[in-house]
Amino acid sequence: MSNGPNPEKASMIVFSGDMDKVMAALIIANGAAAFDIEVTMFFTFWGLKAIQKGNLTGKGVMGRMLGVMNRGGLKRIGPSRLNMGGMGRWMFKKMMKKRNVTPLPEMLRQAQELGVKMIACEMSMQVMEIGKEDLIDGIQVGGVGSYLAVASESKFSLFI
């Protein structure tokens, strides 16, 4: 937040909507922001789920079908492995709580408070029929150019 005139930058493409990968992305983002690195997260494809409010989305028949099958929101996403119909999600939350790991929605809030810039991929939103009103507050909408502009200046850039 209080970075100097030429702060270091880092960027991430959050492509995955899996709970564990989104968590890894946020831990890196918040860690980097705490080190005064200017972080930009570009959410695309399934990664949009991490910044959706969680309501049903879609306008056409297929868009609405996708909205049901691929419902967004941090409370709904499960891990990439061992999800077992939601049991994995429940189990991971429990194990994280036991070890005092910050819950995912709070990690996201922290990221926003630390000034992590979040961009939602415009093309993915159009294809998946997800509107700006379906996203949480504080998200910009942009194209691949907005990622590339910051990726070129980044100390590191990850595809997650």
Added chain:
Amino acid sequence: MSNGPNPEKASMIVFSGDMDKVMAALIIANGAAAFDIEVTMFFTFWGLKAIQKGNLTGKGVMGRMLGVMNRGGLKRIGPSRLNMGGMGRWMFKKMMKKRNVTPLPEMLRQAQELGVKMIACEMSMQVMEIGKEDLIDGIQVGGVGSYLAVASESKFSLFI
């Protein structure tokens, strides 16, 4: 293509053969190339499917089995999620068309026209019994060293 004497560089390892990840890789590659960045894509493991012609491959019993189970070609690959035996692929293509997103084979052609350098991983080709004649035109074959040489000079390098 008309980059200056010391153009910026970017590189990607395309490890995944999923339709959605290959699409993300090509969107980034074409976007970067349009910004006069010299892009190198290194296709390895399942990522080889994106640059295969689509014919059956393999010489030995196992190689031919793998060729059937893991058949390449941009028209055959499905998304990493919600593929549902090919229905997802069909649905995504339809939703992309509705929003005028360039189809995948055309994106690949554009990338080649924009001068994106494509390298197929030699070791993966040998292990999976995929020959140079199984790949589309304009692909170089190389080892991990050819990736590392460009990765060290890249503004950003992604593992997709």
Added chain:
Amino acid sequence: MSNGPNPEKASMIVFSGDMDKVMAALIIANGAAAFDIEVTMFFTFWGLKAIQKGNLTGKGVMGRMLGVMNRGGLKRIGPSRLNMGGMGRWMFKKMMKKRNVTPLPEMLRQAQELGVKMIACEMSMQVMEIGKEDLIDGIQVGGVGSYLAVASESKFSLFI
């Protein structure tokens, strides 16, 4: 190992515990190390399996359940695709052997001999109830800060 006073650096987050992705990570690491690049691998989440001895882990009920379902060790992990209940793992090993590809445990040993620095993610170890005694020798334990410190100085940094 015999890097000069300011060697080039590269870093990787090994998030995945899939055999094929771990192999890709080690091939890149060993290739880079052979080019005198100082490589740091940060193993987190499922990636910890690659540096586990392979014994059963966990203390509480859920930790032990996870230890069974997600048992570590390079000999147990299977590929991200076409594993088919272990058949894929067997088939890949066979195809790799036929082409004289170094087996995974030997690749890991080579990486350590080449001076590749390996860090296990402390938080993941705590959440998954994996102890230092469950890891192979020569692994440091550290937080996200230890990754970020090297990522900022890296020529390239990958999320695998």
